[in-house]
Amino acid sequence: xxxxxxxxxxxxxxxxxxxxxxxxxxxxxxxxxxxxxxxxxxxxxxxxxxxxxxxxxxxxxxxxxxxxxxxxxxxxxxxxxxxxxxxxxxxxxxxxxxxxxxxxxxxxxxxxxxxxxxxxxxxxxxxxxxxxxxxxxxxxxx
Amino acid sequence: xxxxxxxxxxxxxxxxxxxxxxxxxxxxxxxxxxxxxxxxxxxxxxxxxxxxxxxxxxxxxxxxxxxxxxxxxxxxxxxxxxxxxxxxxxxxxxxxxxxxxxxxxxxxxxxxxxxxxxxxxxxxxxxxxxxxxxxxxxxxxx
Amino acid sequence: xxxxxxxxxxxxxxxxxxxxxxxxxxxxxxxxxxxxxxxxxxxxxxxxxxxxxxxxxxxxxxxxxxxxxxxxxxxxxxxxxxxxxxxxxxxxxxxxxxxxxxxxxxxxxxxxxxxxxxxxxxxxxxxxxxxxxxxxxxxxxx
Amino acid sequence: xxxxxxxxxxxxxxxxxxxxxxxxxxxxxxxxxxxxxxxxxxxxxxxxxxxxxxxxxxxxxxxxxxxxxxxxxxxxxxxxxxxxxxxxxxxxxxxxxxxxxxxxxxxxxxxxxxxxxxxxxxxxxxxxxxxxxxxxxxxxxx
Numbered sequence: 316x317x318x319x320x321x322x323x324x325x326x327x328x329x330x331x332x333x334x335x336x337x338x339x340x341x342x343x344x345x346x347x348x349x350x351x352x353x354x355x356x357x358x359x360x361x362x363x364x365x366x367x368x369x370x371x372x373x374x375x376x377x378x379x380x381x382x383x384x385x386x387x388x389x390x391x392x393x394x395x396x397x398x399x400x401x402x403x404x405x406x407x408x409x410x411x412x413x414x415x416x417x418x419x420x421x422x423x424x425x426x427x428x429x430x431x432x433x434x435x436x437x438x439x440x441x442x443x444x445x446x447x448x449x450x451x452x453x454x455x456x457x
Numbered sequence: 458x459x460x461x462x463x464x465x466x467x468x469x470x471x472x473x474x475x476x477x478x479x480x481x482x483x484x485x486x487x488x489x490x491x492x493x494x495x496x497x498x499x500x501x502x503x504x505x506x507x508x509x510x511x512x513x514x515x516x517x518x519x520x521x522x523x524x525x526x527x528x529x530x531x532x533x534x535x536x537x538x539x540x541x542x543x544x545x546x547x548x549x550x551x552x553x554x555x556x557x558x559x560x561x562x563x564x565x566x567x568x569x570x571x572x573x574x575x576x577x578x579x580x581x582x583x584x585x586x587x588x589x590x591x592x593x594x595x596x597x598x599x
Numbered sequence: 600x601x602x603x604x605x606x607x608x609x610x611x612x613x614x615x616x617x618x619x620x621x622x623x624x625x626x627x628x629x630x631x632x633x634x635x636x637x638x639x640x641x642x643x644x645x646x647x648x649x650x651x652x653x654x655x656x657x658x659x660x661x662x663x664x665x666x667x668x669x670x671x672x673x674x675x676x677x678x679x680x681x682x683x684x685x686x687x688x689x690x691x692x693x694x695x696x697x698x699x700x701x702x703x704x705x706x707x708x709x710x711x712x713x714x715x716x717x718x719x720x721x722x723x724x725x726x727x728x729x730x731x732x733x734x735x736x737x738x739x740x741x
Numbered sequence: 742x743x744x745x746x747x748x749x750x751x752x753x754x755x756x757x758x759x760x761x762x763x764x765x766x767x768x769x770x771x772x773x774x775x776x777x778x779x780x781x782x783x784x785x786x787x788x789x790x791x792x793x794x795x796x797x798x799x800x801x802x803x804x805x806x807x808x809x810x811x812x813x814x815x816x817x818x819x820x821x822x823x824x825x826x827x828x829x830x831x832x833x834x835x836x837x838x839x840x841x842x843x844x845x846x847x848x849x850x851x852x853x854x855x856x857x858x859x860x861x862x863x864x865x866x867x868x869x870x871x872x873x874x875x876x877x878x879x880x881x882x883x
Binding site: 330331332333334335336337338339340361362363364365366367370371372373374376377378379380381384393395396397398399400401402403 | 513
Binding site: 400402404405420421423426428430441444446448 | 826828830831846847849852854856867870872874
């Protein structure tokens, strides 16, 4: 992988996240980024749990979706989510720090598929598996 | 449908949402509920949009996931999400009010499938289609 | 719905199925078709069951996929499957006749979403729920 | 991984496939198996293509589903498919030999998630990505 590709990945991620009010409000942080890859973390706050005291599934999906969005935009081309599927494996609780690692699985034409594994940082247990379907719009990120 | 089933649906929904800090923080409101069904709304706030000025996909999914959770818990039995799939059809923008209508598609044994359509209230356009997979734990909601 | 739309739907379905060697080999039959809709049936043969004596999940998905393909091509425009999700609800056994009813859920631009419910004809029990994602190529079916 | 686990994986796979009339009729062959993993191949025959001359999506899914079934049954415990999602990346044509490689992604309690990548053997291009959801019944394969 060239240095240039790495730079484009990092600058695209930083630009996107700097403008992403939703990820900021969720306390999502960028840990690592490379072409086709991104790692983000989020701490489950008291206002993120549902009626059973567990991290709201949609918010867990939001962390994964942010990681997916960063990963699929690392080529410097505006790319949006067409959809995603998530399977919940374990529960998250208030205070848990969750890590989402997004990895590109396949890209062809304007379509891409990204796998995101969400783990609990404390014990590295998998809490969710996410697969995102992306669609590039063909315009540069500016 | 019996009056009793309607009452159980309403009381389960109210109990769940009264404890659901995440849905409250997202401004999610219950519009309607019946056995196997629930309609919820959410206004897209400025802190809910992503780097492209569009409602964060994970937060749109959170609204749908809340509607799914309410719908699959209307029988008074603790039921959790095993996973879900969402397809994004249109974008939501800050200020838009979104409505999620969850309808049970099939239930067999402890497993269930719920379809949630998310629309923009202003023009009733479909913005997302969601399908949730539920798993009952067999314990009463108390 | 206009008579013309109905005619296009029927002629597209007949043209597609007349050329579809796979559906023919599976014994798939067209029961009904209309714009955005199609109903097909298939009998589970002895060479369609798996190691547990149950209809192979992929072949049940094949019936649903054929119904999806017919439904999303009813507008006379070449449309292909981008992917699909299937949930198995009940088993099918050798001798069972299965019916797949495909209904368009949403269509926007070149993308579409179709729900296919597979039932056992004998007792009308749901055996599978399928959701297909289509992509139109913009060329007429000829 | 112990020799015993390898033996159980192989014997379970061979037992399952020896009884799987559907996989046999599709010409599916076992190439490799290990605990949580399986590689199968299938040649796209003339009676497996659809109206556009491409391998029927359901039959491509059938190959992946067979690989998934073998992989999730390698622990010697009867395990069934709860559902799966497939994304089509490239087309297959008559004469193509397709290879499906199933790998366990996560397993917890009675639930499991398996990723299956389908490639065209001639040029190793990815034609489809499949993710299967399994459910163990807790009974030994006999």
